[in-house]
Amino acid sequence: MSIGTVKDLVKVDDYEVAEGLFYHKEHLWVRKDDGKVRIGMTDFALKKLREIVWVELPSAGDDITQNQSFGTLESVKATQDLVAPISGTIGKVNDKLTSKPRLLNEDPYGEGWIIVVEPTTKIDVELKEIMNFEAAVKWHKELTEGG
Amino acid sequence: MDEQGKKTHLYRFHAQNGKIVPFAGFQMPVSYKGIIPEHMAVRTGVGLFDVTHMGRVVVTGTNAEAFLNYVTTNDVARLVPLTAHYSVMCNEEGGIKDDFVLSRQKEDRFFMVYNAANRLKNFQWLTKQAANYSVNITDVSDDVAMFAVQGPKAEETLQKVVTKDLSEIARFKCSWTKLSGFDAFMSRTGYTGEDGFEVFIHNTPISNPRNAIVAWNTILEAGKEFNIEPCGLGARDTLRLEAGMCLYGNDIDENVTPLEARISFVVKLKKEDFIGKEALIKQKTHGVEKKRVGLKVLESGIPRFKHEVFKDRMKIGYITSGTFSPLLKRGIAMAYIQSKYAVIDEIVHVKIRSKQIKAQLIKFPFYDPGQYGHTRKK
Numbered sequence: 001m002s003i004g005t006v007k008d009l010v011k012v013d014d015y016e017v018a019e020g021l022f023y024h025k026e027h028l029w030v031r032k033d034d035g036k037v038r039i040g041m042t043d044f045a046l047k048k049l050r051e052i053v054w055v056e057l058p059s060a061g062d063d064i065t066q067n068q069s070f071g072t073l074e075s076v077k078a079t080q081d082l083v084a085p086i087s088g089t090i091g092k093v094n095d096k097l098t099s100k101p102r103l104l105n106e107d108p109y110g111e112g113w114i115i116v117v118e119p120t121t122k123i124d125v126e127l128k129e130i131m132n133f134e135a136a137v138k139w140h141k142e143l144t145e146g147g
Numbered sequence: 148m149d150e151q152g153k154k155t156h157l158y159r160f161h162a163q164n165g166k167i168v169p170f171a172g173f174q175m176p177v178s179y180k181g182i183i184p185e186h187m188a189v190r191t192g193v194g195l196f197d198v199t200h201m202g203r204v205v206v207t208g209t210n211a212e213a214f215l216n217y218v219t220t221n222d223v224a225r226l227v228p229l230t231a232h233y234s235v236m237c238n239e240e241g242g243i244k245d246d247f248v249l250s251r252q253k254e255d256r257f258f259m260v261y262n263a264a265n266r267l268k269n270f271q272w273l274t275k276q277a278a279n280y281s282v283n284i285t286d287v288s289d290d291v292a293m294f295a296v297q298g299p300k301a302e303e304t305l306q307k308v309v310t311k312d313l314s315e316i317a318r319f320k321c322s323w324t325k326l327s328g329f330d331a332f333m334s335r336t337g338y339t340g341e342d343g344f345e346v347f348i349h350n351t352p353i354s355n356p357r358n359a360i361v362a363w364n365t366i367l368e369a370g371k372e373f374n375i376e377p378c379g380l381g382a383r384d385t386l387r388l389e390a391g392m393c394l395y396g397n398d399i400d401e402n403v404t405p406l407e408a409r410i411s412f413v414v415k416l417k418k419e420d421f422i423g424k425e426a427l428i429k430q431k432t433h434g435v436e437k438k439r440v441g442l443k444v445l446e447s448g449i450p451r452f453k454h455e456v457f458k459d460r461m462k463i464g465y466i467t468s469g470t471f472s473p474l475l476k477r478g479i480a481m482a483y484i485q486s487k488y489a490v491i492d493e494i495v496h497v498k499i500r501s502k503q504i505k506a507q508l509i510k511f512p513f514y515d516p517g518q519y520g521h522t523r524k525k
Contacts, residue, residue, distance in 0.1 A: 028344050050166075053471040054447055074449045074478075076182045076385060076471050079499075137349070142493065 009109070012140035015044040018109040023136035024085030024128050029109070030130070033116070037086060037123070040113040041073070041104060044140060049075040052101040057082075057114065062090050065115060066126050071105065071114075085127040088117035150432045152505030156198040156292050156356030157363055163378055171263035173200040173228050176379040185382035186473040190505060190519055193298035193370050194378040197363070199353075202266030203291055206257040208282035215257055218276050218422055219249065222415040226251040229321045231334045234413045235405050236272065237423030242401035243408065245269050246393060250321045250343075251335050257328070258332070260293070260345070292359035293352045296366060297386075299321070299523065300373035302430045305344055305368040308362075318342070318521060327365040329358045338383060340390025340512050342521040372420025374486070382499060385470050388479060390520065391441055396438060397452060398481050399515065407435045407483070437464065438489040441513060442497065442506040444478035450497045450506070454484050457496040457503065463488050464499065472513055479513050480506070 008019040017023075022030040027045035039089075046052065054074035064084040071082040076107040093115050097103055104108045104112040131139060152174040161167060165176035178185060188194045188456070206215060216223045221234035231250035235243050245268075247261035261269050266288060271442070273284050296305050302313050311324035321334040329348055334369040337343040346366075352356045364517070384394065393399045399408045404427060405412065417430055444450060450469035455462050462502055464484030486493065491510050496503040516522040 019267065051183055053183075054449065056447065075469065076381060076473075079449065079451060 007042050010137055012124075012137060014145035015042070015047060015140055015144065016109070017043070017133070017136050017140050019133050021136075022085065023111070023133075023139070024047055024083065024130040025131070025139075026081070026083035026085070028083060028085045028114075029084045030127070036091060037088060037119045038113050039085060039115050039116045039117060041082070041107050041108055042144060043108045045080065046105050046108050046112075048101060049073065049080055050072050050105075052104045053098045055101050055104075056088055057093050057097070058090055060090050060091075060093055064088060064090060064115075066129070073101075082114065086117070086119055086123060088119040088123070092116040153200075153210075154353065155197055156351065156353055156359035156433055157197045157199070160360070160363065160377075161197065164377065168380070170380060171200055171266075172283070173263065175200055176377075177381040178381040179377050182379070182381035182385060183473045185376050185378040186385050188340055188376035189298045189378060189382065189473060190514075191299070192373045193300035193304045193343075194373045194382065195363070195366055195370065195375055196295040196297065196378045196383060198295050198383075199260075199291075199293045199359075200263040201288070201293055202261045202263055202269060202286070203288045203293070203347075204259050204261075204270065204274075205252075205285045205287050206259065206282055207255055207285075208280070209255055210280040211255050211257055212284050214277055214280040214282045214419060215249065216421060217280075218273060220414045220421060220423065220427075221249070222418050223249070223257075224418070225522075228253055230285035230317050231321055231336055232413070233410075235410070235434075235439070236269070237323075237427070238401055239423060239426065241404040241406075241423040242394075243399045243403055243405060246270060246337055246395055246399060246403060246413075248334070248336055252321070252332065252363060258347075264396060287349070290350060290352050291346040292356075292362070293341075294346045294363065294366065295336045295343060296346060297339040297341045297378075298371075299342060300370070301341070301376075304366065304370040304373055305346075305374060308365050313344075316344075324427070326362050330364060331362070338390075338392060339386040340392070340514070340520040341386075363493035384468075385473060387482055388468055388470050388481065388511045389472050391481075391513065393439070393481075394468055399489055404430055404432055408439045415417065415516075435486055437483045438486045439467070440482055440484055440489050441509045441511050442466075442480045442482055442495065442499065442511045443475065443513060444480070445494075445505040445507055447478075448497075448499045448502065448504040449478035450480035450482075450499060450504070454480075455498045456484050456506075457498060458484075458488050458493075463495070474514050474519065478504075478506075
């Protein structure tokens with residue numbers, strides 16, 4: 001797979017957090033990848049949603065804006081907005097998710113990636129506004145202790 | 148009681164094999180292997196549910212039949228011993244206080260199984276209404292383990308572990324039996340649309356769970372050859388929705404009457420006085436303004452609770468439950484819409500976020516009853 005490498009997965013309670021990634025509070029992760037940015041959803045959010053049965057994604061060429069919804073996931077239980085963790089132009093959409101949405105649950109940091117984005121020049125500023133790995137681990141601890 | 152909720156006899160099994168969620172004061176399994184595989188096990192083979200959280204009362208006494216005929220809408224006089232029926236209790240306005248299955252265990256002993264969330268409310272209501280009747284109402288919820296064995300292979304599975312010949316028990320009939328050596332009461336009922344049984348192991352308090360655990364494991368073992376799956380609340384919800392059955396708190400509540408919910412088969416207006424009768428007769432005469440309908444979504448998207456329903460850009464109702472149907476592989480929902488639009492096969496729109504999604508009115512159940520459910524051709 002040319003997905004790039006996930007260095008390490010840390011488990012907080014039942015939920016995996018991947019090292020080297022950035023995390024938005026709406027549960028999307030960001031990985032810098034040769035000047036591009038790959039985006040997916042956290043294991044925590046996907047385990048809470050349970051089986052994803054449907055994805056609604058934009059197309060390559062569409063723009064996304066930080067903190068704004070760019071698509072939805074539907075699980076048996078609930079609908080989840082996909083909120084952009086950073087801004088940019090979509091280069092690639094993971095088409096496999098349309099026919100096999102369960103990839104999201106099975107491999108959230110790998111084959112279950114959602115889009116690859118060409119970021120804007122604001123990328124460094126935007127990444128500072130979201131969580132790095134250490135902050136995300138702490139956040140996951142708060143999430144799991146809360147309930 | 149644990150601050151997160153009460154545990155059933157099988158809590159340890161659930162926690163080890165499934166995901167636990169708080170539900171109606173209990174810590175219940177939402178799923179084990181996954182909602183979809185559990186759902187499909189029930190539609191094609193057999194599934195086992197722990198539904199011990201349900202509220203259960205025993206009503207006894209020489210006045211029991213008359214009392215139950217007064218507080219419930221179905222005709223209790225027609226319930227001969229060892230039969231059961233679906234029914235509701237209404238308030239004076241005809242609004243549904245709860246829906247439940249009532250079985251007659253003996254001439255003067257009835258067993259009522261109702262929603263966990265309404266346990267306290269119902270017990271108080273029943274007790275209050277019983278003032279002028281010589282009856283005893285006992286909440287036995289904490290002393291009875293309750294499992295549902297559901298699916299086309301339910302009978303074959305259960306037959307291996309009970310003494311009673313199950314072919315003698317027709318749908319909505321009941322029996323006493325021995326289940327892995329313990330006294331059990333069972334009814335050929337369920338909340339999935341499939342053939343199956345609900346099994347009650349009496350005198351089994353949660354503090355002494357052994358008999359319940361043995362029975363559970365025995366059923367799982369017996370169902371192995373049919374690929375039995377333990378099933379959680381997630382599959383219970385998708386199964387009942389596909390079958391077109393109401394969920395209290397979503398599809399029915401005190402603001403909805405059984406006529407609006409289109410479960411009028413449980414309302415026997417010809418019987419003597421019962422709570423809500425006058426209001427229901429009046430409504431029947433005038434006709435209902437809104438009705439519960441089934442919606443099958445024709446595009447992608449899943450309607451959810453509170454989404455609005457439109458016809459020709461006019462709002463005509465709202466969704467009360469919606470999910471992804473594992474069998475139909477599309478969104479399905481129940482909605483209340485203005486009666487004049489409640490015509491089978493008609494197309495309406497559901498507003499899902501900013502989009503208007505096409506949906507078709509269907510007759511319950513959502514599946515082909517010749518192919519699935521208890522009416523399937525063997």
